[in-house]
Amino acid sequence: MLSLxxxxxxxxxxxxxxxxxxxxxxxxxxxxxxxxxxxxAAVQVSRFVPHVRVINxxxxxxxxxxxxxxxxxxxxxxxxNRAGALGSETGGELFKGLKVLIVGDIRHSRVARSxxxxxxxxxxxxxxxxxxxxxxxDLTGWxxxxxxxFEEALAWADVIGLLRxxxxxxxxxxxxxLSEFTATFGLTTERAAVLDPTTIILHxxxxxxxxxxxxxxxxxxxxxxxxxxxxxxxxxxxVLYLSIAGSKELA
Amino acid sequence: xxLLLRGGTVVGPTATHIADVLIRDGRIAAVGQNxxxxxxxxIDASGCWVGPALVDIHTHLREPGRExxxxxxxxxxxxxxxxxxxxxxxxxxxxxxxxxxxxSYALAQGAKTRLDVAVAGAITVGRQGESLAPIAExxxxxxxxxxxxxxxxxxxxxxxxxxxxxxPLGVRLAQHCEDEALAAGGVMNEGAVSARLGLxxxxxxxxxxxxxxxxxxxxxxxxxxxxxxxSTARSLALVQAAKAQGLDVxxxxxxxxxxxxxxxxxxxxxxxxxxxxxxxxxxxxALRAALLDGGxxxxxxxxxxxxxxxxxxxxxxxxxxxxxLEHAAALTLEVLRDDPVAFFQVLxxxxxxxxxxxxxxxxxxxxxxxxxxxxGEVANLVVLDPHERWYVDKNALASRATNTPYHGRELHxxxxxxxxxxxxxxxxxxxx
Numbered sequence: 001m002l003s004l005x006x007x008x009x010x011x012x013x014x015x016x017x018x019x020x021x022x023x024x025x026x027x028x029x030x031x032x033x034x035x036x037x038x039x040x041a042a043v044q045v046s047r048f049v050p051h052v053r054v055i056n057x058x059x060x061x062x063x064x065x066x067x068x069x070x071x072x073x074x075x076x077x078x079x080x081n082r083a084g085a086l087g088s089e090t091g092g093e094l095f096k097g098l099k100v101l102i103v104g105d106i107r108h109s110r111v112a113r114s115x116x117x118x119x120x121x122x123x124x125x126x127x128x129x130x131x132x133x134x135x136x137x138d139l140t141g142w143x144x145x146x147x148x149x150f151e152e153a154l155a156w157a158d159v160i161g162l163l164r165x166x167x168x169x170x171x172x173x174x175x176x177x178l179s180e181f182t183a184t185f186g187l188t189t190e191r192a193a194v195l196d197p198t199t200i201i202l203h204x205x206x207x208x209x210x211x212x213x214x215x216x217x218x219x220x221x222x223x224x225x226x227x228x229x230x231x232x233x234x235x236x237x238x239v240l241y242l243s244i245a246g247s248k249e250l251a
Numbered sequence: 252x253x254l255l256l257r258g259g260t261v262v263g264p265t266a267t268h269i270a271d272v273l274i275r276d277g278r279i280a281a282v283g284q285n286x287x288x289x290x291x292x293x294i295d296a297s298g299c300w301v302g303p304a305l306v307d308i309h310t311h312l313r314e315p316g317r318e319x320x321x322x323x324x325x326x327x328x329x330x331x332x333x334x335x336x337x338x339x340x341x342x343x344x345x346x347x348x349x350x351x352x353x354x355s356y357a358l359a360q361g362a363k364t365r366l367d368v369a370v371a372g373a374i375t376v377g378r379q380g381e382s383l384a385p386i387a388e389x390x391x392x393x394x395x396x397x398x399x400x401x402x403x404x405x406x407x408x409x410x411x412x413x414x415x416x417x418x419p420l421g422v423r424l425a426q427h428c429e430d431e432a433l434a435a436g437g438v439m440n441e442g443a444v445s446a447r448l449g450l451x452x453x454x455x456x457x458x459x460x461x462x463x464x465x466x467x468x469x470x471x472x473x474x475x476x477x478x479x480x481x482s483t484a485r486s487l488a489l490v491q492a493a494k495a496q497g498l499d500v501x502x503x504x505x506x507x508x509x510x511x512x513x514x515x516x517x518x519x520x521x522x523x524x525x526x527x528x529x530x531x532x533x534x535x536x537a538l539r540a541a542l543l544d545g546g547x548x549x550x551x552x553x554x555x556x557x558x559x560x561x562x563x564x565x566x567x568x569x570x571x572x573x574x575x576l577e578h579a580a581a582l583t584l585e586v587l588r589d590d591p592v593a594f595f596q597v598l599x600x601x602x603x604x605x606x607x608x609x610x611x612x613x614x615x616x617x618x619x620x621x622x623x624x625x626x627g628e629v630a631n632l633v634v635l636d637p638h639e640r641w642y643v644d645k646n647a648l649a650s651r652a653t654n655t656p657y658h659g660r661e662l663h664x665x666x667x668x669x670x671x672x673x674x675x676x677x678x679x680x681x682x683x
Contacts, residue, residue, distance in 0.1 A: 016560050016563050016564060017563065017564065017565060018560070018563040036565065038565030038566060038567050038568060039448055039449040039450050039519065039565075039566065039567065040448065040449075040450070040518075040519025040565065040566045041519075041565050043518060043519045044519055044520075044563075044565065044566075047518075047520075048563075059449075060449050060450075060565075060567070061449030061450070061451075062448055062449030062450075063449070107446075110449060113447075113449060136446035136447075137441050137442065137445065137446050137452055137454075138441070138442045138443040138445075138446045139443075139446065140442075140443035141443055141447065142446075142447075
């Protein structure tokens with residue numbers, strides 16, 4: 001296990017992605033977990049070192065596959081538990097017809113792209129809610145519908161996935177102000193009052209408390225942010241194990 | 252040197268016929284049947300097209316400033332391999348070609364190469380879009396095209412002033428149409444594909460709004476305006492409409508915009524990153540239709556060499572642009588294989604008119620391009636086999652750079668010989 005942070009590596013000295021990965025490869029690695037600010041970086045690296053297993057740990061605005069996996073893993077765990085079963089026993093069946101609402105900065109979110117793929121692959125229905133500027137420029141081909149009434153969608157949902165407003169990506173310019181975003185698309189205490197007590201609330205973190213979600217809501221029993229973090233460990237262990245071992249049978 | 256091109260299909264401005272072409276002392280001496288070849292080097296042109304050497308009005312030669320990617324000499328060699336007899340060097344070098352000294356340098360370097368190098372001067376100082384460059388002084392050196400290409404002149408007041416200034420000088424301004432405020436940060440065409448890939452988009456609207464703006468500016472100023480690398484169906488329609496209204500507007504399209512679409516960006520390979528970006532498949536079809544029905548004046552390469560390490564950067568960080576000179580003819584044949592007259596119209600005669608390189612434009616020193624293939628014309632000619640099959644190999648290019656998006660692609664149609672001012676400068680893939 002080799003950890004490389006940009007701040008302490010030659011990337012800071014202007015080394016190209018190809019050279020960085022070639023250097024790491026020369027140390028003798030079987031797999032690389034890459035988190036990168038540029039969309040497509042993991043795909044590019046897989047071309048540069050085709051003999052190395054590349055695990056996408058999040059690339060730009062594109063995909064965050066392990067987050068998508070751990071989110072559906074968490075939902076399955078909760079639903080199975082409520083049904084008095086183990087997740088491994090229920091498989092994906094509890095997702096059939098499950099109503100999932102994803103809220104916030106869809107446009108700039110790699111988590112949204114992976115979550116939508118994961119939920120719909122398992123049979124859930126996904127709707128998205130966001131200001132017009134934070135929706136993708138073109139949703140053609142996305143298996144989602146855009147909600148017209150946020151309050152109604154909140155009441156409709158079995159699962160609410162909130163997204164971080166990514167101010168470091170210049171999201172600030174896409175809404176007039178954070179307080180206006182909160183007023184229109186925040187999961188405030190007032191809005192949360194209409195939720196069914198069983199509605200699952202998720203957030204990939206780090207949360208902007210008071211922006212996407214009020215603290216009181218974030219700390220409710222049906223908000224599972226810390227469970228998401230916990231589940232990230234076994235899910236990512238499984239991804240590493242399966243990809244390096246090469247097959248399910250060997251695992 | 253006496254050359255005889257034996258038995259080719261001679262492509263004139265309106266029709267073709269099979270004939271020998273005899274070249275002597277830099278000019279076409281005779282065109283006819285069974286010409287006497289005594290003392291001449293004979294090139295068997297049977298099955299080939301013989302037409303005016305190609306003219307590229309949109310070449311980035313990178314010298315001065317980026318010689319690791321291309322030099323005027325290496326770019327010229329790429330040109331003659333691609334069938335070109337003349338290139339117009341774009342001014343977005345480092346520093347920009349925005350004054351007499353730098354333009355003179357580029358022209359002098361160009362004069363040492365195998366083909367004719369013309370220069371496009373910058374419209375504004377340093378291509379900064381603020382104050383006018385010395386357009387009249389550069390025009391006195393023979394510069395006939397002016398552009399800030401790389402980006403367009405963003406400020407409409409500056410563009411209007413430039414058009415007003417250029418109009419009486421008889422030169423043509425050429426615009427890279429993209430409103431940078433709308434295109435801000437974009438790295439590929441904005442649409443369903445960019446949304447899925449998580450890449451920031453450059454909307455078609457950014458191009459089309461500037462096309463609209465500049466047509467309206469030209470309507471008030473008069474003068475001549477050329478639209479560089481148009482990439483959308485709407486842009487082409489706008490320019491066609493302006494032309495029908497009598498405005499002196501011309502247009503070019505680049506091979507990558509009618510060969511490749513935005514779907515090529517799926518693999519995040521920066522070799523497919525270019526400005527304006529690769530567009531939708533329906534735009535590609537519209538550009539092809541325009542080639543077939545005369546809806547564009549020129550095919551221009553936008554040959555844009557970049558060092559390999561820069562194209563290995565992540566997609567959003569890599570520079571935009573791709574090579575074009577060595578494959579443009581074969582790629583254009585994919586659309587115009589059945590129409591040699593149209594082929595030479597868009598790759599030689601049309602661009603020569605736009606850049607004022609023809610005999611009737613008073614081209615200097617008998618270096619006229621884009622003419623007819625008849626006795627007396629300057630012998631700037633190309634011989635190409637419209638069917639020969641070959642494969643693009645990025646490691647076998649004359650360009651110093653390797654950033655072709657076509658590596659491995661099967662091409663049909665190959666340039667066999669290029670003749671500049673009567674001299675055989677390329678024969679069967681070998682520089683002479």
